[in-house]
Amino acid sequence: xxxSSGPGVDDLDPSALAAAMLVEEExxxxxxxxxxxxxxxxxxxxxxxxxxxxxxxxVLRVGGWFTVVVLVLLNLISELDGSAFAVLSPxxxxxxxxxxxxxxxxxxxxxxxxxxxxxxxxxxxxxRFRPLLIGCTSALWGVFAMVSGLAASAWQFAAVRSMSGLxxxxxxxxxxxxxxxxxxxxxxxxxxxxxxxxALGPSVGPVLAAGIATLAGGTEGxxxxxxxxxxxxxxxAVVSVFIPExxxxxxxxxxxxxxxxxxEFDGQLKTELEGETTTEAVAQxxxxxxPAAAEAISMSAAFDRLxxxxxxxxLMCALGALGLAVSGAPVIYNVLLRDQYGLNxxxxxxxxxxxxxxxxxxxxxxxxxxDRLFRKNPASVLRLVAGMLAVFPxxxxxxxxxxxxxxxxxxxxxxxxxxxxxxxVIAAIVASIVPYRIRGFSFAxxxxxxxxxxxxxxxxxxxxxxxxxxxxxxxxxxLPLACIGAAAYVAxxxxxxxxxxxxxxxxxxxxxxxxxxxxxxxxxxHFMQVRNLDFSYGPVQVLFDINLELAKGETxxxxxxxxxxxxxxxxxxxxxxxxxxxxxxxxxxxxTYLSPSDRVRQGVIQVPGGRATFxxxxxxxxxxxxxxxxxxxxxxxEAKTEEVLELFPALRPLLGQSAGTLSGGxxxxxxxxxxxxxxxxxxxxxxxxxxxxxxxxxxxxxxxERLKAAGTTMIIVEQSINVALTVADRxxxxxxxxxxxxxxxxxxxxxxxxxxxxxxxxxxx
Numbered sequence: 051x052x053x054s055s056g057p058g059v060d061d062l063d064p065s066a067l068a069a070a071m072l073v074e075e076e077x078x079x080x081x082x083x084x085x086x087x088x089x090x091x092x093x094x095x096x097x098x099x100x101x102x103x104x105x106x107x108x109v110l111r112v113g114g115w116f117t118v119v120v121l122v123l124l125n126l127i128s129e130l131d132g133s134a135f136a137v138l139s140p141x142x143x144x145x146x147x148x149x150x151x152x153x154x155x156x157x158x159x160x161x162x163x164x165x166x167x168x169x170x171x172x173x174x175x176x177x178r179f180r181p182l183l184i185g186c187t188s189a190l191w192g193v194f195a196m197v198s199g200l201a202a203s204a205w206q207f208a209a210v211r212s213m214s215g216l217x218x219x220x221x222x223x224x225x226x227x228x229x230x231x232x233x234x235x236x237x238x239x240x241x242x243x244x245x246x247x248x249a250l251g252p253s254v255g256p257v258l259a260a261g262i263a264t265l266a267g268g269t270e271g272x273x274x275x276x277x278x279x280x281x282x283x284x285x286x287a288v289v290s291v292f293i294p295e296x297x298x299x300x301x302x303x304x305x306x307x308x309x310x311x312x313x314e315f316d317g318q319l320k321t322e323l324e325g326e327t328t329t330e331a332v333a334q335x336x337x338x339x340x341p342a343a344a345e346a347i348s349m350s351a352a353f354d355r356l357x358x359x360x361x362x363x364x365l366m367c368a369l370g371a372l373g374l375a376v377s378g379a380p381v382i383y384n385v386l387l388r389d390q391y392g393l394n395x396x397x398x399x400x401x402x403x404x405x406x407x408x409x410x411x412x413x414x415x416x417x418x419x420x421d422r423l424f425r426k427n428p429a430s431v432l433r434l435v436a437g438m439l440a441v442f443p444x445x446x447x448x449x450x451x452x453x454x455x456x457x458x459x460x461x462x463x464x465x466x467x468x469x470x471x472x473x474x475v476i477a478a479i480v481a482s483i484v485p486y487r488i489r490g491f492s493f494a495x496x497x498x499x500x501x502x503x504x505x506x507x508x509x510x511x512x513x514x515x516x517x518x519x520x521x522x523x524x525x526x527x528x529l530p531l532a533c534i535g536a537a538a539y540v541a542x543x544x545x546x547x548x549x550x551x552x553x554x555x556x557x558x559x560x561x562x563x564x565x566x567x568x569x570x571x572x573x574x575x576h577f578m579q580v581r582n583l584d585f586s587y588g589p590v591q592v593l594f595d596i597n598l599e600l601a602k603g604e605t606x607x608x609x610x611x612x613x614x615x616x617x618x619x620x621x622x623x624x625x626x627x628x629x630x631x632x633x634x635x636x637x638x639x640x641x642t643y644l645s646p647s648d649r650v651r652q653g654v655i656q657v658p659g660g661r662a663t664f665x666x667x668x669x670x671x672x673x674x675x676x677x678x679x680x681x682x683x684x685x686x687x688e689a690k691t692e693e694v695l696e697l698f699p700a701l702r703p704l705l706g707q708s709a710g711t712l713s714g715g716x717x718x719x720x721x722x723x724x725x726x727x728x729x730x731x732x733x734x735x736x737x738x739x740x741x742x743x744x745x746x747x748x749x750x751x752x753x754x755e756r757l758k759a760a761g762t763t764m765i766i767v768e769q770s771i772n773v774a775l776t777v778a779d780r781x782x783x784x785x786x787x788x789x790x791x792x793x794x795x796x797x798x799x800x801x802x803x804x805x806x807x808x809x810x811x812x813x814x815x
Contacts, residue, residue: 091552097305098234098482099425099551106418109236117231117293118240121224122247124188124290127283128218129251131195134259134279135211136380137399138272140388141263145270146204149517153381156208167219172494173349175223176487181293184227187220188290192283199276222493229481229489230296234305235421237481238431241474242417249409249470253402260399272395299486299558306558347643352488354628355643356495358586359553360546361432361483365476368439368539370499375443375532376469378512382521383450390522391455404459408466416471420478428551432479432544435472440537442468443529450522472540479543483550485557487643553631556582560633561640568638577602577763578623578732583632585615585622592618593787596632600732603761605754607768607778607795614784616767617659620734623765624656625649636732651679653731659740659767662721665710669701669720672709676724687727694723697753715746722753732763739773751777 093100110118135142143153167187174183194214201207224244232240259275266274297303347355356362387393387401423431442465449461477493484492515524560581576599585593593615600606608616621627623634625646634642641649663672673694677687695702698719704712709720718738725733738754739747754777757764768774774781775795783791791797 090549091555095555096551097302097555104233104235106239109232113232118243120290120293122244124286125244125247126251129248130255130279133251133255134275136384137256137259137395137402138263138275139381139384141272141395168222168494168497171219172222172491175226175490179295180223180227181291181295183223184220185287185291188287189284191218192280192287196277196280199273221497222490225477225493226490230298230300234301237478238420238474239417241477242413245474246413249406249413253406256399256402260395264396302486302558306555347488348645351628351643351645352491355488356492358630359483359550361543361550364539364543366499368536369496371532371536373500375529379525382512382516382525386521401459405462405466408463409470412467412470413474417474420475428547429544431475432540432547435475436537436540438468438472439533443533446529447526450525483547485554576600579635581633584630585618585627586630596789600763603763605758605764605778607766607774607781609768609774609781610784615787616784617736620656620736624654624734655725655728655730656734657721657725659736663709663717667709668706669709670705672720672724676727679728690727694726698723715742718742734765736767738766738768739770
């Protein structure tokens with residue numbers, strides 16, 4: 051075949067090329083859509099969907115009254131503190147001579163501090179004793195809430211409020227604990243019950259805070275409100291330490307085990323065991339064990355995993371928009387009550403107390419309704435939430451233009467009901483779409499989007515706009531735009547929620563099955579396992595249901611044309627790319643969520659394709675970088691350096707030379723030497739022979755043979771079938787993100803279609 055046998059560049063029709071690209075893109079999206087459909091489970095397998103309902107009494111009997119009551123009281127005290135700031139903000143503004151923008155910024159700083167505590171606490175919630183975390187943080191904000199009443203200047207007040215906010219950052223811990231403590235079928239009601247404090251706080255808090263300030267008298271009577279309200283928080287902080295710690299993921303494990311047992315007994319499993327559905331009770335009736343402790347998940351891996359959950363990402367965007375809408379509203383609203391309606395602190399407290407009753411109604415009605423809808427169709431719950439968020443701003447804005455205060459109160463009641471219910475529903479949905487091992491961190495991300503992305507920015511923007519055009523106009527502009535955006539994102543999340551819930555179930559099932567195989571002694575005796583692995587770059591899926599095993603000491607050749615997904619698979623194994631779905635195990639332990647550095651410590655070492663060296667550094671310096679995990683052990687560095695130089699003697703005279711001046715073969719030797727310094731348990735080599743002269747390839751193959759003889763496990767990405775036959779015990783051929791062949795390398799030559807696919811890049815079917 052000659053170059054003239056095909057069309058030249060000048061002969062290409064741009065429109066035809068564009069059409070071909072569109073067809074290929076559509077094919078990729080269709081393949082991804084079909085793959086999505088294969089992992090969406092039916093109602094009988096989705097956790098909390100279908101089946102018999104549970105009354106609130108049953109839900110509370112399973113999880114216990116003590117936990118939720120203590121947490122509700124803590125939340126109530128926290129809301130009282132926030133309500134005190136809102137209703138007394140005009141007095142605080144006057145004391146410290148603050149404009150509207152500065153006042154909302156002080157409030158926003160406290161919100162940022164909440165996030166500052168939430169993120170690390172979210173990680174700790176997935177690892178440590180949660181009641182103790184709740185007790186310590188609650189005591190912290192209680193103390194600083196009291197101290198805020200003693201601030202002598204604006205900057206001191208802002209600093210103390212920020213420290214108080216740090217203690218309030220235990221929301222992810224509380225949400226994680228409630229999710230594990232109470233059954234899935236009652237989560238919306240439990241979160242609604244917990245959030246009642248968020249409604250009762252604005253109902254009781256303004257009157258209580260204003261009453262304390264009035265009794266104290268004077269222009270600075272507001273200080274006593276913070277001092278008095280901080281004391282109960284310290285008492286409850288001590289009590290919260292005695293909350294029982296539930297099993298992480300216990301409800302999800304119970305739900306999956308129930309499904310397995312129900313299938314085994316033809317669906318005759320009783321859904322209720324003397325009114326309880328705890329993990330222990332189900333486990334007694336099931337041959338499936340609870341999962342073993344999973345690997346510690348790094349913050350970066352947890353964040354990357356959450357980014358893969360489509361419905362979660364859409365909900366976070368919605369919460370960011372919602373935070374943008376409502377963060378600055380309470381402060382501006384109170385200023386309007388003072389300036390437009392002439393209300394003093396006590397009168398404002400009465401108004402806020404009355405209007406907060408709408409939120410109570412919304413939670414009381416919305417929680418049970420959400421649980422009922424969730425059992426029928428989780429997507430319908432989110433569509434209802436989207437509708438409520440779209441309606442809320444128009445009622446809220448309309449209330450601000452009412453000529454009479456009673457008219458304002460009536461319309462605010464409706465607005466409050468429309469806004470309150472979604473908070474409980476979204477928390478319950480998040481608990482259902484996120485793997486339980488990163489649930490605490492996921493709730494911290496909820497706070498990140500609500501408070502920082504939306505809250506701080508929204509509060510400052512609203513305050514600046516209020517100073518420029520007035521409070522009414524500012525809220526009339528910000529609220530509708532932001533809330534409609536939030537509603538659109540929630541509606542988008544509804545289209546992905548069933549798939550994301552299905553992936554949670556799949557992950558638990560796979561782990562339970564593996565644990566069962568280990569318990570029965572039937573587990574695969576494989577050094578490394580990749581199961582059910584999918585991977586996407588953004589919306590484009592490139593790996594589909596990859597299943598791969600590797601024995602200790604085995605050398606595997608990973609074959610395929612460019613774009614087949616070979617390098618992406620290596621990146622997933624080494625931790626440089628987090629899969630959308632599936633699990634990766636090493637020595638029987640999951641490493642799916644381990645960071646790349648942690649995998650290196652466990653012996654997973656990758657030599658990336660191309661020139662995997664630092665060109666401006668010398669060869670010796672490159673080797674030192676390769677020894678990064680034991681950089682302070684000089685004796686070991688010397689010993690390991692001598693070992694790799696014996697394997698690659700051509701590098702010894704080049705130690706002082708810059709790596710960028712080496713030939714391609716010498717650079718490949720250096721890249722391998724760096725990897726071997728780390729004593730790999732499994733060595734991943736991307737493009738072993740690409741671009742190298744045959745004589746250099748032969749030298750490298752000799753080293754590979756020595757590594758094989760030493761028992762090193764290897765996966766080698768290779769496009770040369772001759773090299774594969776030379777070094778590999780087994781070959782895997784990939785095409786368009788799927789494994790098409792897995793077997794002895796000798797079989798490659800016996801299959802004409804497969805050989806053409808490897809050599810010529812033709813499709814293999």
